[in-house]
Amino acid sequence: MTSVKPATTGERTTFDSLDPATDEVVGTFPVHAAADVEAAVERARAASSWWAGLGFAGREERLRRWKNVLTTRSAQLAELVHAETGKPHGDAMLEIVLAIDHTAWAAKHARKVLGPQRRAAGLLMANQAATVEYQPLGVVGVIGPWNYPVFTPMGSIAYALAAGNAVVFKPSEYTPGVGRWLAESFAEVVPEQPVFAVVTGFGETGAALCRSGVDKLAFTGSPGTGRKIMAACAETLTPVLIEAGGKDALLVDADADVAAAADAAVWGGMSNAGQTCVGVERVYVHERVYDEFVAKVVDVASTVRAGSDASAKIGPITMPAQLSVIRRHIADALSRGGRALVGGEDAVGDRFVQPTVLVDVPEDSAAVREETFGPTLTIAKVHDMDEAVAKANDSRYGLASTVFSKARGMELARRLRSGMTSVNSVISFAGIPSFGGVGDSGFGRIHGQEGLREFARAKAIARQRFRPPLLLTTFDRSPKTDAKVAKLINLLHGKR
Template sequence: MSTSTDTSALLDAITVAPEHGRAVPDAASGETIGYVREQTAADLDRAIDRARAAQPGWAGLGHEERARLLHLAADEVDAHAEELALIIAREQGKPLNGPGARFEAGGCAVWIRSAADTVLETEVLFEAEGTRSELHYVPLGVVAAIGPWNWPALIAIWQIAPALRMGNTVVAKPSEYTPLSVLAVVELMNRHLPADVLQVVTGGREVGAAIAAHPGVDKVMFTGSTKTGREIVKGSANNLARLTLELGGNDPGIVLPGSDAKAIAEGLFWGAFINTGQTCAALKRLYVHDSVYEDVVDELSKIAASMQLGPGTSEDSQLGPLSNRQQFDIVTRLVEDARARGARIVTGGEAAPELGAHFYRATIVADIDDGAPLVDEEQFGPVVPVIRYTDVEDAITRANSSEQGLGASVWGDPVEARRVAERIDSGTVWINQHGTLNPMVAFGGVKGSGYGLEFGAHGLKAVAAPKVITI
């Protein structure tokens, strides 16, 4: 059953006539949803100039007034949450229900309000007779926000909301795969923000490459691949723009001996398969102790086989398509390589062409080991490899072997899991859960997963310049 809620008013506000733009397809059907302008580096220049001109006035409003306007923007997003969710479901492919498009649309308002309400106190660094040194946080200027295609609206808000709260203006550059979701949430916010405080530039690689080196940009926030993150670091060398880089991860999970496979199976499954596995902090490789290995594989395969696969706009879908052909091809290659190596495809392991071009069945792969590309690379799709181990020390070493370190999880007795968690090289380690995020809890990676923190007070500090005043 498909939803019938109309999105035409919001779409009309963010799209252009076919002769003036590039077609954006529905991830499930390939049908054109709308057209967006294919902007250029010259358009970026103009947007940054307008943002620089608007920034002093926006900063001058003060925290209280900026927070009030952000609350109005959040209310507007809430009022149009169903329209926004439908755009996300069509363009990106995630199902409306569960941890899907409605969850993403609602999360946008939650994160806007959190950024508006988070208290950032002045810090007294030193105080003695006749002297007091205080640490304040002041706006940087213009923040460039470069987002990915997997959670397009929500991750854009993770970048935009704290930057605006701290008095910066923002120029957002969405993925060329999912520009409509970002245009839609920005359109809703801009109904309450001053002109040019928040802008979107839609375009391809030319625009993205021009951002990091742009002399008018004071901060770049980027979520995407490690490869592109390295290029952004190089590009920022001349203008010394500050950076927050969330570069994805090949997140490990470790199931300890004695764990109850049935009790943890659902948490493991959704830790890996949220958004059809297309999540930076999803569980990407699962190390399971030999004593519970077959039980965990069996429970996961039962859940995977029961999942309803279908278009995002169907109320019945639990998993959707891969968002684009490039990602579908990556997932197919990795599973076929695992099959050729003799790995056991417990369930799934094949496309579902009867549903559309980018659909792939939920796949559990057993009897595979480190060194296989499915384990060593970030698959970013509906597949999880389950790797057997016999010694916890060995599992920790293997979990830490990746160049990436965004998230990880440990499953089992909480006391023992805590000891293991302290030894895993990741920005976040969850215990008996995976991938849960909180707008007040700092989030960021280590190693090849980037640097800088988002969310809460740490996220506000990341989009501001520290300033010491000594009296």
């Protein structure tokens, strides 16, 4: 089984995108070589000046029109997402809705976040008017993932566009059709210039984008590939934004709403067949509610079934190679004393993985230490929340986390080493501007004010309003002036 199928037609290499549930061909796409990528970036660079020249109001008007296209044709896009990833149509719609909401936010707030802002000049520079504004970088390269082929890359694409940049997007080889659809729909509302272009292919195409002269590269994928991206971009000192997966934990305190926590754990861990970088993979539960929580998780997880029919709640594993990873993690956990209360080794099939709930799994096992990216949960009993926090933080990842606690939710959230935390809900931060992680989960932020500023460069401007009584920036400065400055600085900052 494969979800991409290379082929050569004449001198042009192409590949097929396949439905992971059936191997049916969804579409055929070119494998863009380095020269193709460089040409796309050059066209985007010429377009970027025009796009930036529209100003905040002009770009907002175009992005609003694009948002309307995304909204009115969302069912069509969801069907394409379903075809290329296998996820249920409803789950595809959910990620599209979030992407639309973020696009609207970026368009509306770009001027306020990036426009000129006054800064206090200070007493020594009281004759200066100081401002800081954020200018477009130029051309932003985006390399997107297959698991959320709309929501995740749009966190970079929409914000980069709102900031005034052109974009060249390399979608995953598993979801090239979604990438092409996004670019073509944008071209309907911005037909004048190739402001948003797509290049398709495999790793070599992504590497070519890194070396193409883009002004910034935003990547979502595995930590290993993220390191390769950084190395390629380092050759030209191209700045990068990396979102590289996670091993996210959910904490359940003694006073938690156990039923809600159990439901959140199953949905957070198994929606999209567990192929969610911010999904729940580890659960740490206070000993006082452990038995009740585990029983409820088993009840909920037992109702979830993977399949391609309309009644299935999760779809196939989109990337076939991930099946062996999931199988290895489950087998390792069971061989080291873990128990499968739902699923187990037999849950891993040729295309689908049924939900698996594991308990009594050692903390140093692969199922706890490595990203599984499948519909599995490990649940561990802890004496208190101090132990839960310590175990949750004992990871090289630091993307997202979840806390269920009535009295200590915010306190525990702040103690968790992760870029995002939801309290008494799961993955809620995905709909709120500001998204990113730490450690092997990457760096930089998308969404929100931070996301807009990721795709702009700060420009500070000082404008002299009147000649200062003490002119410091001249070789004609006298010792008397220096003495006055020394006295003034001592009055301002010396010990009292």
